[in-house]
Amino acid sequence: MQDAEYTFKIDVFTPDTLPMARLAKYLAALAELVGHTDSTHFVAIEAGSAKLVHKVEAPDVPKVERRLVDVAQGVGPKDAVRAFKTLDELLADDNAVAELSRSGAVLIPFPGRTRPRPLTFPAFKQVGTIDGQVVSVGGRDSSAHVILQDGGTTFSGCSLSRELARELAQHLYGSKVRLAGEGRWERHPDGNWKLLDFKVDRFEVLDDAGLIDVLSDLQSLEPFADLGTAFDDLMNFRVASEEIH
Template sequence: MATTNFTLRIPGRLPDAIPMERMGEYIAAFAHLLGKSNDPRFATIKASSIGIVATIASDRRSFVHARLREAQANPDGNPGKSLHRIEVMLGEDNVRGTTILDAEGNVVANLSVVHPVNNESFTLRQVDTIDGVVTGLIGADDTVNLHLRDDYNRDINVVIRDMTLAREILPHFRSGMIRLVADGPWERTDIGWLPKSGKCVVRSFEVLDMTSVRDVLDRIATLPDNGWDEVPDPMAMWQDLRGSARG
């Protein structure tokens, strides 16, 4: 069976400069980019500026070319996500932008570099609150790691060094929302500040009342002689009073 090949270049690196496990990750990511249906096979690693060479059946060459074009044109598609994964790895390994070559040495894809965000530059020490559901309390000596899941489904890990406080929080395990006051380094994220994992200490907490506004207004409306019982739509009235539009 006639074959051809494609090469992923990793410039400025020799094979013995990258751990074997990491090299395996590059090979797997490259195979995923070329596409399982194209049945890429590992051929060799070129030593001068690492080149990972994959062999493809010649009759699949046009399909690989089409997949690489799609990867560059549509970053949200599966080929595009595979290409992005390699670009992230290049950034993690501090490798400059690179290319994919065909058997004739022609450039068939250009890869940029996605450098990791340095969260350390967006860290500050503060006392702040975080809301969520307790999903875990794990003790070790005089320290308890508390795991909290917030409204954005993020898992947050904070520390409790007061055993009395830990025992008070324990009954609320997976039982409604609580608000923690945490002291320590907080990291800035795309959707607000979060306690740095395992570094912030819980100082206090409170149980949040999860009763909806509509339920509260319905209860108030059942009380005589307070005016709310005469309002046809208490929820609409409340929204008008606070200046919010109805959804």
């Protein structure tokens, strides 16, 4: 088997109009798409539309062919599929389309500018609440700002009066709080929601007591004496579970 040459043809550029920095991004994504970087070599930019020609050494040609066929079907390795998306994003930003071919046969078409545009939704306001731990309180203007963290989620862009900020600062890195007010939200095409800003009207400190503590407190109340049996059963179950594990 001989070495194989592949051509990535971009319709809107010529060798004279393709910026070098942009060329570098295309070549980097192409290298990730092909995968076998040690045996893949850049050859030239051919005339006409910008044609990025690269060569794969003979021993790796079958593996590269299989990889490209899988990507074209949307079932390739994660890094190859990621590289395809990167290339298509570059093309869409450049208002271009492209194709990857070998010996004139198109292996992978890149829709670029012709792909369907994702739906966009305008930001909207809604009264509600957000929960989290206070990790920052500050601000130099007439209003103050607070940042909450709830696990891996961070809520920033929360504004409030200085008086309310002074009260909230007492709970810095303490128990979780619930901020109430009006937020402005944005929905992304992938279905996720992003909080753009939130105007805080009031807050409350959340009780972070555990289930055992809550049941213990309930057990001490006379009207709920029957909860003592339930509490003992829960504790026995907990001990048995720990012995099993």
